[in-house]
Amino acid sequence: MKRLDIFGALKKDMDVIEKELYRSIEGDDQQLTETSLHLLKAGGKRLRPVFVLMGGKFGNYDIDKLKYIAVPLELIHSASLVHDDVIDDADMRRGKPTVKSKWDNRIAMYTGDYIYGKALTLTTNLNNPEIHRILSKAMVEMSIGEMEQIRDFFNCNQDVRRYLLRIRRKTSMLIAVSCQLGAMAAEADRVVSSSMYRFGYNVGMAFQIQDDLLDLCGTEKQIGKPPGSDMRQGNITLPVIYALQEPELGQRLLKEIERIHALNGQCDVSEAVGMIRSSTGIARSEVLADRYIRKAIDALDSLPDIKTKKQLKDIAHFVTKRSY
């Protein structure tokens, strides 16, 4: 999925967010400012801020309020990525060297802590304790999701439900909360903010499934890192779980994953990737992603018919537009 550049109307405000993002992590410490800036400049789709602003369109849209949600959400997402990279021992992300590879693990860890702190400092500009509560709970859920991911590394016995629960915590929740808090900060109707939550949750699920598909089916240029990274790391994603369910191929794949596990992922994984690509796992995962997108679009039904509603639909479709 490419950067979201489909929102002409939001463009100006997203420029504000981009500037605020950079400003937010400036501080006394040159090293932390530099590593944080490196992380933010590596880019990303800014999906969470976009959703915050779009959520805001259903209420009293005020960029000067919404930025205190949008920027922290992107910061929290970024902080989780930098901690992820330490865990994953990742050298590249989005086609750029990671903080942990350009500097080191220790710097990556404190960069994450620093960015979390900066995110929370910004949110204190809003006097709504419920927003803080939702945000901090999402942080807790995210760390649980990350932990579950570690625990399930190379676990070939997990079922689809376990995978879905994990990505719910790891990814969807923060996207759901972005949609919800945008509406809440704009004092939109409670029905609206909970519909937005449901929209974000389902888009987030589809988005993560799609991302996991891309890691198997995309090119290095598309992904920004070598394909099969999840496999090397032992991250058993949805297409893998489905592929493992196939009687003959499943057995061969299991053996191959065990070999990769034994070598701690320090080996060629193209055979395993090839098996999964030739399995029904890809198509079945696509079906599930599409089902989440449909649910996301359904969640929009109760929303007033403003232009943003159409744009949200567009994003939903965009998330599962396959380029591989």
Next chain:
Amino acid sequence: MKRLDIFGALKKDMDVIEKELYRSIEGDDQQLTETSLHLLKAGGKRLRPVFVLMGGKFGNYDIDKLKYIAVPLELIHSASLVHDDVIDDADMRRGKPTVKSKWDNRIAMYTGDYIYGKALTLTTNLNNPEIHRILSKAMVEMSIGEMEQIRDFFNCNQDVRRYLLRIRRKTSMLIAVSCQLGAMAAEADRVVSSSMYRFGYNVGMAFQIQDDLLDLCGTEKQIGKPPGSDMRQGNITLPVIYALQEPELGQRLLKEIERIHALNGQCDVSEAVGMIRSSTGIARSEVLADRYIRKAIDALDSLPDIKTKKQLKDIAHFVTKRSY
């Protein structure tokens, strides 16, 4: 410094805090609950909660409010410790195995993130945005302090000022904020909360200097880990900076530190520790710690004469009571 058990009057409420601490980290994830509990049960002096409660005594003392400051502050402190242990590659803390040694670095990292999130969730029970602001800023400062510490590892060119700035961020600020927020949450006078801040800040400085002295002069039993850990790690503390200023001994010590650095701390450090102990660095550090204690006690001058004031003086003196 031993556990603070000098406060009969506060004992009952500290039991409440202790229970709330354990309850606060319970959650859906067994692993994270277990590692967090391990961390909290390893103990500690609970200095920050004690100061919160004592700060509260100068206003409308209400344990049901104060706990939402006291527990998060201890949690933030604990989260920073578990992240520290990853950086320091520490196997022992307070005489118990660290999370990173009992489990692994990845688990330690997410345990820290989880506890930070839980801490912030708890504070949302209080509807005072200024408290959130102060707390999140303290978190940012702490991560800067930690980063400065990494950067200054094995840096023998640093002066006393640099050391003091670093421990201010790393330690004193959170203790200062504990004292201040306790008073603020109890709606004490602003003069009181800023005096409490100054008290905490100065006690915190003395406390860290004392802790650094203990690492050089204490026994393994007193410290809970082998003496000279700071030296092995390259953490150049106040007594070392002073010792390096001595003409002849300073030169020998510099060479020894360079040797330890070259071996990445994987060596016997007793010679360096011996040199520092025989230098004027110990006595000069003690003088500075005592000066901070005096400043802490001066900060109490403007406070009303309640029993807590006397107890705060007792703690201040207790901090620099030397057992080595």
